[in-house]
Amino acid sequence: xxxxxxxxxSEEETSxxxxxxxxxGGEEETIDPEELRLKGNEYFKQRDYEEAALHYTDxxxxxxxxxxxxxxxxxxxxxxxFGKGLADGIKSLELDPDFVKGYYRxxxxxxxQGEFSSAxxxxxxxxxxxxxxxxILRLKQRVEDCAARRQAARDHLSGEExxxxxxxxxxxxxxxxxxxxxxxALR
Numbered sequence: 001x002x003x004x005x006x007x008x009x010s011e012e013e014t015s016x017x018x019x020x021x022x023x024x025g026g027e028e029e030t031i032d033p034e035e036l037r038l039k040g041n042e043y044f045k046q047r048d049y050e051e052a053a054l055h056y057t058d059x060x061x062x063x064x065x066x067x068x069x070x071x072x073x074x075x076x077x078x079x080x081x082f083g084k085g086l087a088d089g090i091k092s093l094e095l096d097p098d099f100v101k102g103y104y105r106x107x108x109x110x111x112x113q114g115e116f117s118s119a120x121x122x123x124x125x126x127x128x129x130x131x132x133x134x135x136i137l138r139l140k141q142r143v144e145d146c147a148a149r150r151q152a153a154r155d156h157l158s159g160e161e162x163x164x165x166x167x168x169x170x171x172x173x174x175x176x177x178x179x180x181x182x183x184x185a186l187r
Contacts, residue, residue, distance in 0.1 A: 066096035073105040116147035
């Protein structure tokens with residue numbers, strides 16, 4: 001994460017000691033990743049996604065986990081930084097392949113990028129691990145609907161007409177990430 005983009009401490013200002021989980025800044029203090037996660041959750045609830053992402057990053061630097069990467073992915077989704085969100089969703093799955101929320105986050109980002117086939121595949125993989133997960137089922141249905149609308153547009157419109165139609169669909173929120181849809185709760 002480019003911490004400077006969110007006003008975070010630079011590496012020159014603080015350095016992380018991964019073994020002790022403390023920051024060098026004169027006095028040694030133990031950093032509790034759970035405390036950082038909870039603080040990030042508070043900022044997320046306040047819709048301060050940049051500050052929440054910083055806290056999750058600090059916690060990741062101390063003790064990486066699937067939950068922390070998933071939570072930071074949720075911030076990136078809200079900040080419309082879908083590439084970063086996708087990377088974090090995938091990282092959460094590398095750490096814990098059974099962590100269903102990682103599939104959900106990755107699929108949300110893929111949907112927002114118009115990668116409906118890949119988004120659907122992430123949904124299917126998540127449902128294999130937790131059949132009946134309502135959030136993933138809704139997302140899978142939405143992705144399938146978007147893919148069908150895009151294909152219908154391709155079938156009926158010429159190249160330039162198709163490009164115009166896609167812009168209108170995206171601008172009206174009829175294609176891609178639906179920001180009014182609830183995001184799965186943070187852990």
